Amino acid sequence: MPGxxxxxxNRPLRDLRIxxxxxxxxxxxxxxxxxVFGRDFxxxxxxxxxxxxxxxxxxxxxVTLGVEKIRLTGGEPLLRRDIEKLVEMLSRIxxxxxxxxxxxxxxxxxxxxxxxxxxxQRVSVSLDSLDDAVFRSMNDxxxxxxxxLEGVEAAQRAGLxxxxxxxxxxxxxxxxxLVDMARHFQGTGCILRFIEYMxxxxxxxxxxxxxxxxxxIFHLIDAQLPLEALEPNYRGEVARRYRYRDGSGEIGIIASxxxxxxxxxxxxxxxxxxxxxTCLFASSGFDVRALIRGDNSDSEIAxxxxxxxxxxxxxxxxxxxxxxxxxxxxxxxRIGG
Numbered sequence: 001m002p003g004x005x006x007x008x009x010n011r012p013l014r015d016l017r018i019x020x021x022x023x024x025x026x027x028x029x030x031x032x033x034x035x036v037f038g039r040d041f042x043x044x045x046x047x048x049x050x051x052x053x054x055x056x057x058x059x060x061x062x063v064t065l066g067v068e069k070i071r072l073t074g075g076e077p078l079l080r081r082d083i084e085k086l087v088e089m090l091s092r093i094x095x096x097x098x099x100x101x102x103x104x105x106x107x108x109x110x111x112x113x114x115x116x117x118x119x120x121q122r123v124s125v126s127l128d129s130l131d132d133a134v135f136r137s138m139n140d141x142x143x144x145x146x147x148x149l150e151g152v153e154a155a156q157r158a159g160l161x162x163x164x165x166x167x168x169x170x171x172x173x174x175x176x177x178l179v180d181m182a183r184h185f186q187g188t189g190c191i192l193r194f195i196e197y198m199x200x201x202x203x204x205x206x207x208x209x210x211x212x213x214x215x216x217i218f219h220l221i222d223a224q225l226p227l228e229a230l231e232p233n234y235r236g237e238v239a240r241r242y243r244y245r246d247g248s249g250e251i252g253i254i255a256s257x258x259x260x261x262x263x264x265x266x267x268x269x270x271x272x273x274x275x276x277x278t279c280l281f282a283s284s285g286f287d288v289r290a291l292i293r294g295d296n297s298d299s300e301i302a303x304x305x306x307x308x309x310x311x312x313x314x315x316x317x318x319x320x321x322x323x324x325x326x327x328x329x330x331x332x333x334r335i336g337g
Contacts, residue, residue: 004066007278007312014266016067018055020083021075022272022334026104027140028128030168030197034140048273052082054292056089058270059096061302065309067268069098071124073335075272078107084118091119100124102166106143108151112158123155124164124193129177130184138173152190163190164252169212170197178217179224186225186248193239193252194221198280214240214255221251237264256280262315269335276305277335279314 005013022044027034050058059070070090077083091099098121105125115123127148129135135145155163165185169175178194185192194217197210221227221242230241230250239252240259269277274289286308291301 005306005309007309009263009313009315011264011312012266013062013066013268013309015069015071015268016059016062017071017073017267017269017335018059019073019075019270019272019335020055020077020080020086021049023079024074024076024104025079025106025141026076026143028126028138028168029140030138030170044273050270050272050274050289050292052086052089054274054289055086055270056093057298058274058288058292058301059090060093061298061305062268063093063096064298064302065306068096069100070096072099072101074102076104076106077101078103078111084111084114084120087115087118087120098122102126103151104139105148105151109147109154112151112154112160116158116160120160122162122164123160124166125152125155126166126168127152127181128168129174130181131174131177134174134177138170156189161189165190165192166195167192168195168197169217171210171212175212175217175220178220182221182225182251186244189249191250191252193254195254196257198256208257211257213258214253215258217253218242227251260315265314268309271335275335276308278309278312280335282314282335 007013024032026032027037059067072083072086074080080086087099087101090096099119100122101115101120102124103126105127108123108125112123125148127135127145128138130145132145135148136142152163152165155161165181167174167178167181169178182192194214196212196214196217218227226245227242228245230243232241238256239254241250241252243250265279267280269280270288271277271285274287274292275285276288277285288301288305291304296304
């Protein structure tokens with residue numbers, strides 16, 4: 001039987017992020033800028049996407065290698081038709097401890113109850129500002145913040161919690177709205193996670209000058225709503241945790257640019273067309289779809305995945321220097337966050 005596997009830097013495989021579609025109904029400037037992902041952009045045809053049965057088979061194999069947590073991503077995963085059927089299939093996998101989903105929240109109000117009934121445990125919602133003008137500017141399709149908040153409320157009612165609210169912070173766009181965001185969700189049971197603007201992919205025009213550092217984010221919040229540090233929940237947790245000193249909740253700050261955490265990274269990513277990426281900043285993937293659709297047993301596929309993970313030496317964020325300048329990277333919209 002396959003067992004837990006370690007990479008070349010002694011990091012276990014614990015978390016699998018599965019993208020179910022490369023499509024999204026937003027055109028966030030830091031992820032899928034409209035100038036690139038416009039009307040003429042060619043998304044994957046349906047035949048190239050992994051079927052639900054193929055995803056479930058791959059997930060079961062990954063669990064035998066030590067994966068304990070699966071997160072469904074996109075693109076926007078709720079655009080995938082009948083996504084709750086996939087959730088139900090995954091929820092039946094023995095030894096899978098955590099099944100979650102990341103969404104932009106646009107369709108969550110109508111899906112939350114069905115997702116919970118299918119076996120989804122938690123959701124993370126991307127919401128970059130409560131200021132409607134700022135939010136519309138960042139999603140670049142004029143989507144109102146009120147409809148995302150309706151989705152958050154529906155998810156809370158359905159019991160998909162504790163909810164995490166992901167806020168990508170980009171200088172000159174939304175850093176002035178962070179305290180209002182914190183005040184809004186303080187005491188609600190939702191956990192805000194502020195994320196440094198990252199150089200994922202090659203199309204978002206990333207510049208270091210646009211990064212609001214974790215230290216700056218902390219001081220912005222702490223000056224108005226005093227914070228104190230918390231211990232990580234588990235090895236490999238990407239967010240540095242803080243709680244409000246008055247006991248009214250917690251926030252997290254993800255600092256992959258200024259405070260890299262490659263040394264504890266336990267995550268692999270499976271794209272919607274079945275490519276395995278061992279780093280968010282990877283240049284190329286490993287074709288799992290070919291293994292799934294070929295005449296291979298589960299144990300043969302497990303052996304191939306194990307061999308791939310064992311040679312993994314990715315630590316992009318720790319060496320983000322001249323060594324990585326100009327390096328091609330897969331787009332975030334292909335593999336999720």
